Amino acid sequence: MEADATLRDAEAGDADRVRELVESSMTTSYALSPQGIETILEAEFDADPLGDRFDDAETVARVAEGEETLVGYGEATVAGDAGLVRWVHVDPERRGAGVGTALFERLTAAVDDRGVDEVRAVTLADNTAGGAFVERFDFEKTGERTTEFDDRETVQHVYVEEGATGAADETGAAGSAADADSASDAGESPSGQAIEGALPDAVATDDGTEVHPGGDPIAGAEGAFVRTFTDADRSEHYGYYCTNCGSTAVSMDESERLECADCGNTHRPEEYDGSYL
Incomplete structure (x- = not known):
């Protein structure tokens, strides 16, 4: 995180600015109409609902404060024995500096504590x-x-830390979880990036290995990437497949x-740092 941005507990006086930056974040990152965004803002981010949650012992609310x-x-x-990260929003002009990462890590640490x-x-x-962002922290859909x-x-897409159990029966006041498909054949990814046509069931890598593309798409500059698997059940991760050109010659660096x-x-x-749950 930038040296001039620090994390602290949210306070009642922060409500107006929180709503403002969330509106900017949603306008930049959500495939929603202005009316849809306004509906969420009124329900979740007006001063009254924010103030109630800031005072709620079951809520962990943090802000990242810059110089101004x-x-x-x-x-x-x-709630009970489960913690749930609901929102992470960063001013679009301040993205890429690690603010979203710091907020997510602070929230998960706080509920762990x-x-x-x-x-x-x-x-x-x-x-x-949002999906690609959460998966960077070893969460799986x-x-x-x-x-x-x-x-x-x-x-909403539901994610849980890899290796945890019991997430498939997620229920609550906000709704019930449904089983997610293990592979996306076509359509729009959680990142909002469309895949043109159906994914092939199997493709060959440069060394002749047969792999199976699938899973949640990962946003790319020219088209989405998806993971590849060595088995048809898509449980053994192998590498990545580029939907832009159909290649498996995809590398991942240390970052x-x-x-x-x-x-x-x-x-x-x-x-995609901090954009947004």
Whole structure:
């Protein structure tokens, strides 16, 4: 995180700025109409609902404070033996500096400190990079659930730390989880990036290994990437497949940047830092 941005507990006086930066974040990163964004803002981020949550012992609310104003907001809840990361938003002008990463790590650490057995995260299906962001912290998608903001029904993707159990039966006031497919054949990814046509069931790598593309798409500059697996059940991860050109010649560096050697398509995690659950 930048040296001039520090994390602290959210306070009542932060509400107006939190709403402002969340609106900017959603406008930049969500595939929602202005009316859809306004519905969520009124239900979740007006002063009254924010103030109530700031005072709620079951809520963990943190802000990232820059030299002149707040640049990020994160929120998690604790209910029983489970913690849930609900929101991470960063001012679009301050993305790429690690603010989102710091907020997510602080939230998960805070709920861990409360003795929960499991930490989960949810992302709206209408965001543009939330899934890829959460997966960077070794969370895996386990299902979907529906929730309502006023009368607007919205789908959320549910993630749980890899190796944790019990996430498939996620239920709560916001809705029930549904089983997620192990592979996306076509359509729109959690990042909002469309895949043209159906994924092939199997492709051959340069060395002749047969692999099976599938899983949640990962946003790329020219087209999405998906993981490849050595088995048809897609349980043994092998590498990555570029949907832009159909190549398996995709490398990942130590910073988890993906690059296709054939067409130059790239995925750079820092571009998606803190955007947004």
